[in-house]
Amino acid sequence: MALPCFLLAKAKKQAPPQAAAELANALSGKLDKMEVRAAGPYVNITIERALLAQTILAEIAGKGASYGTSNTGNGRTVVIDYSSPNIAKPMHVGHLRSTIIGAALVHLHEALGYKVVGINHIGDWGSQFGGLVVALRRRGKTLDEANPVHGLLELYQWSKQQVEADAQFAAEAREAWRELESGREGEVRELWRWVTQTSLAGFAKTYKRLGIQHDLVRGESWYEPLLKETFERVAQAGVVEESQGALVVMLGMIDKGLKETPCLLRQSDGTTLYATRDLAALFSRHAEFDFARALYVVGGEQKLHFRQLKAVLKRMELAWEAQVEHIDFGLLLGPGRTKLASRKGPVLVLDDLLDEVVDEALKVVSEKNPSLDEATRRLVAEQIGIGAIVFNDLKRERIKDVEFDKAQILSFEGETGPYVQYTHARLASILRKAAESGEAQSATQLDLHALSDASTVLLGLARYGTAVRTAAERCEPSLLAQYLLGLCRDVNAWYAHARVLGQAPEVTAARLELVRATKCVIGLGLRHLGVAAPEVM
RNA sequence: GCGCCCGUAGCUCAGCUGGAUAGAGCAUCGGAUUUCUAAUCCGACGGUCGCAGGUUCGAAUCCUGCCGGGCGUGCCA
Numbered sequence: 001m002a003l004p005c006f007l008l009a010k011a012k013k014q015a016p017p018q019a020a021a022e023l024a025n026a027l028s029g030k031l032d033k034m035e036v037r038a039a040g041p042y043v044n045i046t047i048e049r050a051l052l053a054q055t056i057l058a059e060i061a062g063k064g065a066s067y068g069t070s071n072t073g074n075g076r077t078v079v080i081d082y083s084s085p086n087i088a089k090p091m092h093v094g095h096l097r098s099t100i101i102g103a104a105l106v107h108l109h110e111a112l113g114y115k116v117v118g119i120n121h122i123g124d125w126g127s128q129f130g131g132l133v134v135a136l137r138r139r140g141k142t143l144d145e146a147n148p149v150h151g152l153l154e155l156y157q158w159s160k161q162q163v164e165a166d167a168q169f170a171a172e173a174r175e176a177w178r179e180l181e182s183g184r185e186g187e188v189r190e191l192w193r194w195v196t197q198t199s200l201a202g203f204a205k206t207y208k209r210l211g212i213q214h215d216l217v218r219g220e221s222w223y224e225p226l227l228k229e230t231f232e233r234v235a236q237a238g239v240v241e242e243s244q245g246a247l248v249v250m251l252g253m254i255d256k257g258l259k260e261t262p263c264l265l266r267q268s269d270g271t272t273l274y275a276t277r278d279l280a281a282l283f284s285r286h287a288e289f290d291f292a293r294a295l296y297v298v299g300g301e302q303k304l305h306f307r308q309l310k311a312v313l314k315r316m317e318l319a320w321e322a323q324v325e326h327i328d329f330g331l332l333l334g335p336g337r338t339k340l341a342s343r344k345g346p347v348l349v350l351d352d353l354l355d356e357v358v359d360e361a362l363k364v365v366s367e368k369n370p371s372l373d374e375a376t377r378r379l380v381a382e383q384i385g386i387g388a389i390v391f392n393d394l395k396r397e398r399i400k401d402v403e404f405d406k407a408q409i410l411s412f413e414g415e416t417g418p419y420v421q422y423t424h425a426r427l428a429s430i431l432r433k434a435a436e437s438g439e440a441q442s443a444t445q446l447d448l449h450a451l452s453d454a455s456t457v458l459l460g461l462a463r464y465g466t467a468v469r470t471a472a473e474r475c476e477p478s479l480l481a482q483y484l485l486g487l488c489r490d491v492n493a494w495y496a497h498a499r500v501l502g503q504a505p506e507v508t509a510a511r512l513e514l515v516r517a518t519k520c521v522i523g524l525g526l527r528h529l530g531v532a533a534p535e536v537m
Numbered sequence: 538g539c540g541c542c543c544g545u546a547g548c549u550c551a552g553c554u555g556g557a558u559a560g561a562g563c564a565u566c567g568g569a570u571u572u573c574u575a576a577u578c579c580g581a582c583g584g585u586c587g588c589a590g591g592u593u594c595g596a597a598u599c600c601u602g603c604c605g606g607g608c609g610u611g612c613c614a
Contacts, residue, residue, distance in 0.1 A: 004556055246612050257540045267612040274614050412576050414562045422576050430573050496578040
C-alpha cells in the first residue's frame with residue numbers, strides 16, 4: 001500500500017521525500033504487524049499478507065449479504081424517475097438505457113441505506129390518445145391476447161394514418177381528446193383507461209424479465225389536475241412574463257447559457273407544455289417525499305429541459321433545486337453509429353431483442369455444458385442473455401454513446417456480463433465440490449500463507465464498499481461494473497494456478513474461504529447492477 | 538451563430554477527480570487442460586493521451602485557444 005506524501009509536504013512546506021521520511025519514522029512501530037518504509041516521496045506500508053487476508057475474509061464471512069452496505073442514507077429518501085415509456089407503443093431498445101441505469105441506481109442507493117422510491121412516469125397523456133380512442137371505437141377492443149402490445153402499436157399507427165387521411169376521423173379524434181381532457185367519466189375515458197392498462201400489462205412481462213419493479217407507476221395524466229396550481233405558484237413567485245404570446249420564465253440572469261432559451265410554461269393557445277407538467281411532478285414529489293435527491297434518468301438529448309427546470313426553481317429561490325439531478329446518458333446507436341431509436345422506421349422491440357439474445361445464450365449453454373437438464377438450461381440461458389444486455393449497457397460511463405453491436409453482445413467473451421457470471425458459477429462449482437467431498441469442514445485451522453499469491457484479490461475485495469458508494473454517489477453504475485471486471489480478472493488469474501481442492505486441509509480451507517468471499521462479492525455486485533448471478537452455467 | 542458533451546493502442550473503452558513505468562477487452566500471432574467448467578488463463582504485438590499554449594515539484598486529468606465529431610437550440614415530449 002503506497003501513501004503519496006505530496007499534500008503533506010505542501011502543508012508542512014517540505015520537500016516530499018523529506019516529509020515521507022518523517023512520516024515513516026513517526027509511524028514505524030505504532031502499526032502492529034505492519035512495516036512502514038519511505039520510498040522517495042511515498043510511504044509504503046507493507047501489511048503482513050496473512051493479517052490482510054484474515055481481516056478481510058472474516059469481515060465478508062461475518063457480514064454476508066450486508067457486506068459493502070452502509071447507513072449513510074438512513075432516514076433519507078431518494079426519488080428515481082426511470083424507464084418512463086410511452087403508452088400504446090411497445091418498449092423499444094431506446095427505453096433500455098433509462099430502465100437499466102435507473103434500476104441499478106435504485107439498488108445502489110438501497111445499499112447505502114436510503115429509502116428509494118422508483119417512479120415510472122409513463123406517457124399516458126396527449127392528443128394522440130384522442131385518435132387512439134376513436135380507432136378503438138371503430139375497430140373494437142380486439143387484440144391478439146398473446147401479444148397485446150404489438151396489437152396496440154398497429155392500432156396506434158393506423159389511428160395516426162387515419163388522422164392524416166380522413167378529416168372526419170381527425171375531427172372525431174380532436175373531440176375525443178377534448179372529452180378526455182375534461183376529466184369526465186364516460187366511454188372515452190374508459191377506452192383510454194383500457195389502453196393504459198393493456199399497455200402496462202404488456203410492459204409487466206418485460207419488466208419481470210429484467211427484474212424491475214417500480215414503487216410507483218404514475219403517468220403524466222395523474223399530474224393533470226395540478227397544472228393550474230403549479231402555474232399559479234410560479235406566477236406568484238413573480239418570475240413569469242409574456243413573450244411572443246406565450247408565458248415564459250426568463251433564465252438568463254440565473255444561467256448565462258440560457259439567456260436565449262427561456263422556459264415556456266404556457267402556449268399562446270393557453271395549453272401547457274412539457275416543462276409545466278414536469279414542474280408539477282417535481283413540486284408534487286417534493287411535497288410527498290421530501291427527497292434528499294431526485295434523480296431523472298433521462299437521455300442527454302433533454303439536457304436543456306432539465307437545466308431550465310432547475311433554473312426555474314432557482315429563480316423561485318427554492319433551495320432544494322440542488323437536490324434535483326438530471327442523470328443523463330448517451331445515445332444507443334445501431335451498427336455504424338446510425339440512429340437506432342428513431343421515431344420513424346422499424347423499431348426494435350425490446351422483447352424481441354431479449355428473445356434473440358436468450359436464444360443465442362441457450363445455444364451456447366447447450367454446447368458448453370450439455371450435462372445440464374432442459375429446465376436449468378433454459379433458466380440459465382435467460383439469466384445469461386439478459387445479463388449480457390444489461391451489463392453491456394452499464395459497463396461504460398453513462399454519458400458515452402453505446403453502439404449496439406449484436407455480434408459483440410452475443411460473443412459472451414471478454415469484458416461482458418457472462419464473463420462475470422461465469423467466474424461466479426465456477427467459484428460456486430468449487431464450493432459445491434468441496435461440500436460434496438466434505439473438505440470444507442475437515443479443517444478448522446486456516447493456513448493463510450496459502451493466500452500469499454492472492455493479495456490483488458484480497459485488496460480488491462476490500463475495495464468493494466468504496467466501489468458501491470462512489471457508484472451511487474456519482475450515479476455511475478459503470479464504476480461497479482468496471483470494479484467487477486477487475487475483480488474477476490484477478491480471481492481468474494489466481495485460481496488458474498492455485499488449486500483449491502485436494503491440498504493440505506489448512507491450505508484448502510484457506511483457499512475455500514477466499515473463494516467463498518469472492519463469490520459472495522461478485523454475486524452482490526451483479527445483483528446491484530440488475531444482473532443474475534447463476535450458480536451453474 | 539449560441540449552449541452543452543465527447544476525443545487515450547487498428548476497434549471499443551478504463552484511468553480511483555493532480556502522483557511512481559498510461560491499463561483492459563476485441564482483433565492478430567504464439568502458448569497452457571491426466572486433476573476444482575478453456576464462456577478461462579499466460580505471453581507477444583500495439584501509445585506524439587486530437588493540436589498548441591498555460592498553471593507547478595509533477596498534467597491523460599486543471600485553465601485558455603484552436604481542430605474534429607455528437608446532442609440541443611420559444612409554443613413537441
